[in-house]
Amino acid sequence: MIATKIGKKSGVPDNYTRLGQYIAAAEEKGEKLHQFWIRNCDAGTNIEDIDMALLEIEAVRRQKPDIADKTYHLVVSFRPGEQDKLTKEDLMAIEAEYAKALGYGDHQRVAGTHINTDNFHMHIAFNKVHPETLKVVTPHRDFKILAKVSREMEKKYGLSIDPGMTDGKERDPNKLSPAARDYEAHTWQESFQRHVLKHREEILKGLGKAKNWKEAHEALAGYDISLKLRGNGMVLMSPDGQAMKASQLDRSCSKNRLEERFGLFEVLKDKRRRKGEHFARGKGRYKPRPLVRHFNTPALWRRYLNTRKIMPRQPSLAARTLRNWKMFLLMEVHQDPLAMVLIMAHREILKSLQIMPAGKPARFQAKTKVEFANSRALSSDQL
Structure with a gap:
């Protein structure tokens, strides 16, 4: 019906x-x-x-x-x-x-x-x-x-069932938004939303203990998250400007739910939080990291980060290209075989991103192209 x-x-x-x-x-x-x-x-x-x-x-x-x-x-x-x-x-x-x-x-x-x-x-x-x-x-x-x-x-x-628009499965809290999937597909780096969802339980626990907006801001700052108003809703913002709807973290984090708890929204009043500064430390900090790992990735990643450090403030088109991990690998492939292995690994994992939960980056244990083709993605520690 x-x-x-x-x-x-x-x-x-x-x-x-x-x-x-x-x-x-x-x-x-x-x-x-x-x-x-x-x-x-x-x-x-x-x-x-x-x-x-x-x-x-x-x-x-x-x-x-x-x-x-x-x-x-x-x-x-x-x-x-x-x-x-x-x-x-x-x-x-x-x-x-x-x-x-x-x-x-x-x-x-x-x-x-x-x-x-x-x-x-x-x-x-x-x-x-x-x-x-x-x-x-x-x-x-x-x-x-x-x-x-x-x-x-x-x-x-006893009639045939015709599921309607409200009859789907409960929303998967680990499902990435289209914007986050696009970010990962274009950069091959872990998105801010994946970082947030990776720490979802701890973040919700911290917010659950908050008694006012100040404490809520502090709980989120521990994971490099700032809370902002956008349109009629509320977003979680990363230090580099990525954003996700607060309700994507959990329905209890929507603007209406939080204002029911803490009253009308109050901005973070701590003036120390300037652009480029971080309250988060260790695992809670959001920083660029590859979406997919090979056991030799750290050496190539360090080269990529060093390349970024020496770029001029107003770089050329080629230099701007190297700010993207994906483009860096494509530029390196002609002189480093490991870059080709990583490119293959990224392409494989990106095929499954739409169903892959927002957990830790996948690690590929392949040592050569042939071994990589027979390898499987495993969970890994953060870089």
């Missing part, structure tokens, strides 16, 4: 009577009415009562002349052949479950099922205006409500 709200088109008047007539007549080419019923109208419940029921519904709606959108039109699609599994009572019970979950249990509505070859579906037209209180009900985050009811009804009536 797939339940879909049909939204009101911009510039088109809300015409409940026309919609009700459409449901009762099954007007689409090749389409026929399967079942039909009316709820919460004194006029009656059957198709012969439709004209009086629509007049009754319009009388209620006229009590809210300032509301432009007073109709909630829901379409529930079934798999081919499922009309044979469901009686009219079953269909009415399914419709009632959607109504109850959306907050329309006591509202007037017209409902009917249509068949067009293998396309079996149900239309429900809810009057959003309550017939007694005249309160206009608009469900919040209704797509989640619809998905939940659909899964429940599929299970109850």
